[in-house]
Amino acid sequence: MTPHDAIRLFTKTLENLEKWMDKAAEHAKARSFEVDVLAGARLAPDQFTFAQQVQSACDQAKYAAAYLGGKPAPSHPDTETTFGELGERIRKCTAFLASVGEADFSGAAERKVSPPWLQGRWLRGHDYLVHVAVPNFFFHATMAYAILRHNGVALGKMDYIGSLPVQEG
Amino acid sequence: MTPHDAIRLFTKTLENLEKWMDKAAEHAKARSFEVDVLAGARLAPDQFTFAQQVQSACDQAKYAAAYLGGKPAPSHPDTETTFGELGERIRKCTAFLASVGEADFSGAAERKVSPPWLQGRWLRGHDYLVHVAVPNFFFHATMAYAILRHNGVALGKMDYIGSLPVQEG
Numbered sequence: 030m031t032p033h034d035a036i037r038l039f040t041k042t043l044e045n046l047e048k049w050m051d052k053a054a055e056h057a058k059a060r061s062f063e064v065d066v067l068a069g070a071r072l073a074p075d076q077f078t079f080a081q082q083v084q085s086a087c088d089q090a091k092y093a094a095a096y097l098g099g100k101p102a103p104s105h106p107d108t109e110t111t112f113g114e115l116g117e118r119i120r121k122c123t124a125f126l127a128s129v130g131e132a133d134f135s136g137a138a139e140r141k142v143s144p145p146w147l148q149g150r151w152l153r154g155h156d157y158l159v160h161v162a163v164p165n166f167f168f169h170a171t172m173a174y175a176i177l178r179h180n181g182v183a184l185g186k187m188d189y190i191g192s193l194p195v196q197e198g
Numbered sequence: 199m200t201p202h203d204a205i206r207l208f209t210k211t212l213e214n215l216e217k218w219m220d221k222a223a224e225h226a227k228a229r230s231f232e233v234d235v236l237a238g239a240r241l242a243p244d245q246f247t248f249a250q251q252v253q254s255a256c257d258q259a260k261y262a263a264a265y266l267g268g269k270p271a272p273s274h275p276d277t278e279t280t281f282g283e284l285g286e287r288i289r290k291c292t293a294f295l296a297s298v299g300e301a302d303f304s305g306a307a308e309r310k311v312s313p314p315w316l317q318g319r320w321l322r323g324h325d326y327l328v329h330v331a332v333p334n335f336f337f338h339a340t341m342a343y344a345i346l347r348h349n350g351v352a353l354g355k356m357d358y359i360g361s362l363p364v365q366e367g
Contacts, residue, residue: 150364190330
């Protein structure tokens with residue numbers, strides 16, 4: 030899985046996440062509650078809310094594309110509180126991901142990646158992808174899914190996985 | 199991320215999962231309940247239990263190593279009901295993962311992967327890794343984490359991520 034494959038996988042999963050949010054909106058409508066209540070839902074009192082899980086999934090994807098593609102990361106302040114705003118956040122993120130092309134990832138494995146939380150230390154680009162970006166991205170995407178599932182939204186594994194390039198014959 | 203990198207990442211994450219289970223056992227002891235109660239915990243009534251999430255994470259890793267490494271997958275029946283048994287299941291899985299070496303993955307990208315649930319259709323090995331193994335493995339590992347977190351176990355993001363090959367200077 031090249032960095033470009035990973036970014037395309039993140040894009041697909043964020044697009045899937047928007048569909049989970051559509052199912053949540055249908056569920057809320059059927060149960061006569063305001064879907065934006067779920068933006069503040071969480072699985073434990075000291076854990077991120079659904080909105081924060083979506084923001085974090087977007088940021089993991091955005092920073093992976095920026096650090097490994099050698100591009101500045103656009104600023105996306107964490108101001109979203111509604112499903113409408115979270116949908117826009119996802120689309121801003123996927124638009125940026127689409128702007129980083131396969132050629133931008135040339136040499137990504139050996140790039141020095143030094144996010145602020147490493148306080149001056151760094152990871153090889155390859156190690157950042159394997160040990161940080163991939164597990165963290167799927168952590169936040171799955172937590173977003175788990176919060177909706179815990180709140181009764183009818184999601185199944187194929188909603189999580191989305192389309193598969195299946196071959197016949 | 200080569201198939202071998204992915205399998206090593208799965209191994210690390212399964213080893214982290216055993217540590218989350220140790221923290222769950224400490225939590226249960228401090229709260230005077232039987233930790234094995236958590237083996238049956240779930241986030242929604244029609245979702246997998248903690249035990250099933252652990253079994254599924256193991257199986258995603260096992261089948262990825264088997265399919266991509268061209269080795270038969272050992273049979274690990276889903277009989278575990280206690281934390282002790284789930285720990286053994288994880289160790290049986292990681293022992294198998296360790297038995298599939300980097301050379302076994304030669305040509306993995308182009309292998310035809312045809313798991314039973316594809317009913318005769320297939321995925322290229324590369325596509326199986328990207329679209330099935332990686333997202334599904336982290337789905338089940340994160341769900342296991344989420345169930346413990348929801349039940350009050352004091353886990354944080356670094357328990358999830360585990361060790362990082364950070365560079366200095």
